[in-house]
Amino acid sequence: MKKIRIGIAGYGNLGRGVELAIRQNDDMELVGVFTRRAPESVKLQTPGVPVYPLADAAKYKDAVDVMIICGGSATDLPEQTPALVKDFNVIDSFDTHARIPEHFANVDKAAKESGHLGMISLGWDPGLFSLNRVYAEAILRNGETYTFWGKGVSQGHSDAIRRVKGVKRGIQYTCPVESAIEAVRSGAQPKLTTRDKHERVCYVVAEEGADLAQIEQDIKTMKNYFDEYNTTVNFIDEETFDREHNTLPHGGFVIRSGKTGADLSTTQTIEYSLKLGSNPEFTASVLVAYARALSRLSAEGQTGCKTAFDIAPGYLSPLSPEELRAHCL
């Protein structure tokens, strides 16, 4: 069997996760990592895989079946995905929800012009959560959909904490409010405010001699980040920080609570949840599964831009349609 040849563009947490996820799929091989850094400064986890300058990527266009782009959504992907799709079939995890239509249009245009296929906004949200919202809302037409995130590390909020005066180290966990989840599961279709749904829990290592009360107040009142939430600030020492806060867990819940029947008196609940020991390793695993789908759809002659909504589940699996029907249906 000819393996699917994968390239990775960008080698941060997500790129490292993709590298590891490829190892779990024996129908794929990693053929190169493309980086903006000096290639010789990038140490991979896999011996023998070459590292190339991202600027030279086009030279390798015949050697890569699917380029998985592992840049950030704020500034990298809006540039990189439309640029790389000129030479490659590409996948990204673009997650700035409000800008997805614009990003889609840019990637679709470039992909159609070059005859390639691009898949955007894959991962778990957007991605798996999105398609669970669509399935659930198509099936239970009368109802409410709720998305909860966490418990998990928010990089944006952790960065915000670290900008507060007197903070040496900081990390923020977004936590769903258990009583809100239970209210949703009950079928009551509650109206929930931002504050009702999530709370924010911070762990801070303060600079020596810093004013802890001031740090706590600065965090809790920070506009757009913390002011609309119930926030807890825990001060810990650096050793504890390093020992207990060195992973990137995340997860969440998509719950659709609906009504069926002649008088809409029957309660029906669909719940999808993720409990992730590592957010980047899981997101990487999603991207790699969609790389398989992409290589198949490309072989069928498809071009342009696709999202999770456009891709039939069977395309993700290494099993054949016959095997899927016999063993998974």
Added chain:
Amino acid sequence: MKKIRIGIAGYGNLGRGVELAIRQNDDMELVGVFTRRAPESVKLQTPGVPVYPLADAAKYKDAVDVMIICGGSATDLPEQTPALVKDFNVIDSFDTHARIPEHFANVDKAAKESGHLGMISLGWDPGLFSLNRVYAEAILRNGETYTFWGKGVSQGHSDAIRRVKGVKRGIQYTCPVESAIEAVRSGAQPKLTTRDKHERVCYVVAEEGADLAQIEQDIKTMKNYFDEYNTTVNFIDEETFDREHNTLPHGGFVIRSGKTGADLSTTQTIEYSLKLGSNPEFTASVLVAYARALSRLSAEGQTGCKTAFDIAPGYLSPLSPEELRAHCL
């Protein structure tokens, strides 16, 4: 907008559920119910919808866009689906897992010969549970998948109870063992036997003067139905039975517990669960959503047989691809 014209073949619990689900979808209309009974004996919940003899269905082939076949899997669907796909685009909920490949082949052949599209084995298991197994296994390649059913009424086991001597009324609930679910959620990937995963809880109204101890023993030792499970038999009076056991709840869990990372030390958990106030009403809602997908795929010129694995999520939604990307991604 031209509505999708739906026909219902078979008017039991599932057919009645389909009739109600169509009301929740304003892009669809019910154009007729087809029955093996005397049409005048069938009273619909919707005034003005005609009831026709199933034997005359072919006469109405130009009036129906999608025929939703609501027969049973044991004997009805293996006959009806390949027969009706000669004249209609069809959907069924065929759920005899072991015979799906054979049923698929029969429907695929007849559908391709007649230029129609058939979708089989839709509902929640097979159906939504199946596609969650496929997504989860494609993403977490290293791991174990667990399916739990219930709490819910098993018609087959309820029928079995009612055949026991001295039983006047009987119903059986399949219940997942909570401690087994918790063990799976912990990431321990436990080996679970049939007895570990589910227990069976029966409610029985005994005939007057019946030997209750004998009934209990006959149920608990019944081969293929109860002997491999921990079974509880509760005797109740008929009034309680009518009051407390007059609905058909069901549900269940598909949990994939996987490992990622360089040394496979990161635990990742994907869980999909349903809590259904009415099994037939929910299954009907799934069939109706797939009827929308079918009408679109048929308009694209697709023929043959499809399952949930072959159908991209976006096809189920009444929203356009642009709306889905803007609002659900």
